[in-house]
Amino acid sequence: MSGNAFKQVGARGLILNEDLLWEKGKKGRSGMSLPESGLPPASLPAELAGTGPDWPDLSEQEVARHYTRLSTWNFGVDTGMYPLGSCTMKYNPKINEAMAALPGFAQAHPLLPAEATQGELRLLHELETYLAEIVGLKAASLQPGAGAHGELCGMLMIAAYHRHHGHRKTKVLLPDTAHGTNPASASMCGFSEVKVPLGPKGFMERSAIEKLMDDDVAGLMVTNPNTLGLFECELAEIIELVHQRGGLVYADGANLNAIMGYADLGKMGVDVVHYNVHKTLSTPHGGGGPGAGPVAVGETLLPYLPGPRVVKNGDRYEWNEDLPLSIGRMHSFYGQFRVLVRAYAYILSMGAELKKASALAVLNANYIKEKLKGTFELPFDQPCMHECVFTDAKQQPYKISTLDIAKGLIDMGFHPPTVFFPLVVSNAIMIEPTETESKEDIDAFIAAMLEIARKAESSPETLTSAPVMTKVRRLDETTAARHPRLTGDMR
């Protein structure tokens, strides 16, 4: 089969409607066994006693059907290719789910004594060691609850470092390719944002930092590879400069999937980096979390890691709470434990083959870039890492926009790439295939993109009216924001 022949992935299918939960059921039904105490009923004083929430009563089968039908309106990595740039939607191994669900872990109370929970403590300790090793840093903390929380943790550590050293630092340098979470995290730590302009080749240049770096700058936040999918090749020199002027460097690990085994963040001089385990380490995103956002640090920030920390004494694992410089707790307990079990299982399944995962992720992205660059505008034509960024410039003459291209892909059975990000590229289309997509699937995606380019010329209305194969068509987001309806009837 020719690599570029388009073959429709989607087929006709029966989509069932399903009401909202409270439009179903009848009072008195129950979807689960209810307990009996066999004791005389106790009661609350009248001023406290209420009637309980007005939730619908449904049978077990009603609940099963409700959510099964809803699930069929969703699209996941298990459904099809999900080349969402900067989100690393790789395959989520099923053994990891089974490991996270082991009753021993699922039923463990977090305040059991350390001697009763040696299994969890060992797992956490080993995972910290692996995470530090993969990026080439000294130690890690697993507490942050998601990537953005890891960013916040990193910036809180940088703020604590400067406070402890009596520095008064008010600003943070941020390249304009950064994810929105970076400036938001900096701002939560009281820092104001200084924008670092993008160089003409698509990465930051030392000369730009030279101009902006002064005594008020607490540090630099940098994503490497950046959100254009390009390696920040002047980063080591930039970091040296930031350090010379008393700043620290936070690396956003959103794109770590490109460089495992190839880049050394410790050697670059990075002080703290976060991981998105739902990206790099294959834990499922779940439609909006839970993720986990561990941070790894070098020597400088090690004393500031969140506490408590797991320590190994001989054969025994213990909690250490005696951490005078620690920023303190970031989580109710020790982090998103059962998400971390999945990340641990993934690392043990891959071992040093993580390097090969990065290599194939980069190969897939470059292959797509080469195959599409004649048809779609490629603003930075150079070797990319794990993702490539196109625009709609070549389709605009036919009045087809990035949004139409995305919606057209849906009808063809693909999740669209990330669109309109990064902001430095007008109408960006950011494609990240990941390493787990086979050459056949990548070819099918390329064929679909080429078919869209043909349709843009020959039948643009099929794109502007897309999607038509989904449960609902394009939705009115303006009205949703103007007249917010955030709950069903409140009773």
Place this chain on the structure above:
Amino acid sequence: MRYLPHTPEDIWEMLDVVGAKDLDDLFETIPASCRRERPLDLPAPMSEWELSRHIESLAAKSGGDWQVFLGAGSQAHHIPVLVPYLASRSEFVTSYTPYQPEMSQGTLQAIFEFQTLISRLTGLEVTNASMYDGSTALAEAALMAQRVTKKSTLAVSALIHPHWRQVLETYLAPRQDVTLITLPMSSDGRTDCSPLKDCEAPAALLLQSPNFLGVFEDIPAAAQAVHAAGGLLVSSFSEPFALGLAKSPGSLGADIVCGEAQSLGLSQGFGGPTLGVMSCKMDYVRQIPGRLVGQTEDLDGQRGFVLTLSTREQHIRRSRAVSNICSNAGHCALTAAMFMAAIGGSGFRKTAQVNLDLAEYCKKGLSEIGFRPLSTAPTFNEFALHAPAGFAAVHKKLQERNILAGLSLARWYPDISDLSDTWLFGVTETKTKADIDALLAALRQEVRS
């Protein structure tokens, strides 16, 4: 490797298209100053069978088989098989944040329903799509109250979960403009709100009800006091089942309600992942952090759902966003919605009653063998008691039998002398009367010996 589909032929063909001679050639743009020299020092890759044998051996040393008479922010409740079974459908598990609503209506409707069911629980009109956990929900609620009131002082009850207060302090550490006032415990185990009188312009009073000692706070009095001073009442919770029997915090005057909803169908999992929730009045919707799902219509007028009011969020507003949060605990929220649907309003109330009955039975039983309740104030599930002399040794002995009989509060509250000999216990519907009788018998036996 089973997760990497490329055959050698695939790799050659693709390298040829790209114009690279081998895989390492793809990384030429990484300069020597950034390049890793030594190989990854990780264990050799494990097969699925080696991996499960190894991790099962860790899970065998996890404490998951203990008899635990404690909540303290992590609650044991029955979870019907239906819930994890449905929640594991991979269309839910393997999807991303619903940026493309036409192919994410399953997640979006489920989260819209979650928002509605939680709003009906908390008694406030707006609920977001979730926060990481109870502690971060509390910290974000405090920051939100500061934004709403444009004031900075926070009066925080000492009886909010100590870990949650620590997380709040972590979040506030770089903010020099914030004053934190701790409200002490009064003799009845409730929060003493009287220091609020001397507090100039508070942004918020932060409570937990039932509090860390299991005691219901006087929410109407707290609301009145803080509203009179021009601040908001943030009422948090760690045990939503209490609201099966008690009036909702929203109906009693809370402006923001936040908390931990792990009780709603999520396993304890050594503390995570769990489910942070946050609700507020519609007036403050522009200041709530996190994702919100709203109802709308498609081109054909069909009902549908989208993420909405995103101008609050980091990807639009960047440094001026209300928070940096994006991914939250979405799948935990979905699971909780499934649980709420399965248990139903009637079942929730009935189960809450069973929790209350069993906890009261246990409290009474302990009182009969030398323990003395901290106060007579009403509690739910959890309760604090002064222990008889020598109980610490007994507690340790029971640990040898894999029983966790409560938690010493002395270490958690070194500053409150009233709690120096006090222990926190917790009982839910997962314990039977026979389990409690067995605990009491074991205690009697150990106390005697």
